[in-house]
Amino acid sequence: MPDPSVPPPLSGIRVIELGQLIAGPFGAQLLGDFGAEIIKVEAPGMPDPARGWGAAKKNGIGLYWPIIGRNKTSLTLNLREPEGQNILKDLAATADVLVENFRPGTLERWGIGPDVLHAINPRLIITRVSGYGQTGPESHKAGYASVGEAKGGLRYLIGEPDRLPSRAGVSLGDTMTGTFAALGTMMALYARERSGKGQIVDAAIYETVMAFIEGLIPEYAIAGHTRERSGPILPKVAPSGVYPCKDGIVIIGANQDGPFRRLAEMCGADWASDERYATHDARGENQAELDDRITAWTRQRTVAEVLLACEKHGVPCGPVNRAREMLEDAHIKARKAIIRMVHPVMGDVPMQGVFPKLSQTPGRATLPAPELGEHTEKILSGLGKTPVEIEALRKRGII
Known part of the structure; x- marks a missing residue:
């Protein structure tokens, strides 16, 4: 049994999250689940749309937000203004990782690109999540998960053979890329232990999707075989x-x-x-x-x-479970694969737990998803800002 007094494996790692919606924030959530300090940066008055998105809401909050926002603190900061950019630089000097999923070139346009940040903190890992990657002729394009799933070959395969391609009921391209972003971040942190230097992790949605399409490419290139939509089966793999059944x-x-x-x-x-x-x-x-x-x-x-x-x-x-069945599943209960967190606005929220399970230093879901800007004063105070300076920044719309 793990010793609860032993900190989780990423304890002491500070992560700045500049992402929105799913891909970048999901990767940061995974790091936070294993003990990293996550500082989520949002524009004043312009919260991450993930706070309100989803098929169902409670008290105006989307029911995915308590999950993807857990184990994070919230700092409001206007990165379009020089004062906000300077605060981000000060914060980056104290951080181990910065995760962002803006369109490539955005950080550079704001004067806080990798060259600037690495000059301030050479040990910083900069994890960049985008639709098409940071280089190449299409890197400038906006890219959502649906587009990446299509470009990477997955979307063509989903659905019945006599219909248009379908989609999974969740944003697979985003969460898979967030997972790869977290994996790349961990590898970069490990490399930093030997080199002492940070680096850039470039996680593209379409490339992540390509990693999951098995032998599709050589099947065509070598054997001339094109996989087609096959509904609920895998062709030639049976049963x-x-x-x-009678009832399901x-x-x-x-x-x-x-x-x-x-x-x-x-x-x-x-x-x-x-x-x-x-x-x-x-x-x-x-x-x-x-x-x-x-x-x-x-x-x-x-x-x-x-x-x-x-x-x-x-x-x-x-x-073939739905949420209803998962909440009652004895095996899921025994492994605590669904946990409950108390959110200050939404109350008791059941959600998926922390995966994978580590025997000695398991991850934990301890901090509920924050209100917008909830920790702004505390974080800025940690950077040496006085209450008077913080109030002045607020009045000028910087925080």
Whole structure:
């Protein structure tokens, strides 16, 4: 069991977050979950739109904000004004990491680009998240997750083959890129331990998406094969898909020989010795027919009955959960994969926990998402600003 008195692994690392919406802030959230101090910078009177976005709200606040805003403090600062830029420079001198997801060139236009910041603090890691990256002929373009998912090859693959490409119900391109941004930041921090120098982490949404498309590129370049939309299945990988039951649906993945033999036994069938299904390649060639046979078996049973049978026979299987089911799932509860935080405005908020789980120095969700500018005075005081100076900055619209 971890010792609660031992600080989380990133304790003592100070991160300035200049991002908005999801990609940059999600990466910073991951760092904050493992103990980094996150100072979120927002323009006075112009909060991060993520505070109000989402399909559902409470007291005017989007219900994603308590998650992506957790473990952060909030500083209001007008970076379009020289006084605000100077304060950012002072803050950067005290920081280990700066995360931003503006369009490339924005920091340079404001006079706070990497050359300026590294002159002030050579150890600073500058993590830059964008749609197309910091270089190349398209780097200047605005890029949202949807565009990056399309350019990176993912969006074409999502949906049914006889319809236009669809999308996942969440912003995968953003969160995947935020994850890569956090990973790159950690590698840069590790490299700094040896070199003593900071560097730039360049995380592009479309490139992150490309990292997840498996063998799609060489399949075309070498074999002339283009993957197409295939709905709930992976072509030539069977059985692996969604199967209807009396009262719902389940996922079954039994495409390897061992699990497939156990599946056949569970269904009371001799499929494992049938040459049409005896090997992985054969099952792929007869995928539709095999799925129909499995469906005929699952349709006669409830979800609970199928799950129990699969567990008994060692067949990979699981429910297709919504939030309702996840909140009641015994395994999710046992692993504390859903936690609760008390937000000062929204009250008790259930949310996903801190992942991955570290055995000795686990991450923690301890600080609720801040109100806009909630920590401005405290942060500026830490930079040596007096109450009189802080009030003057406020009157001039700098904070």
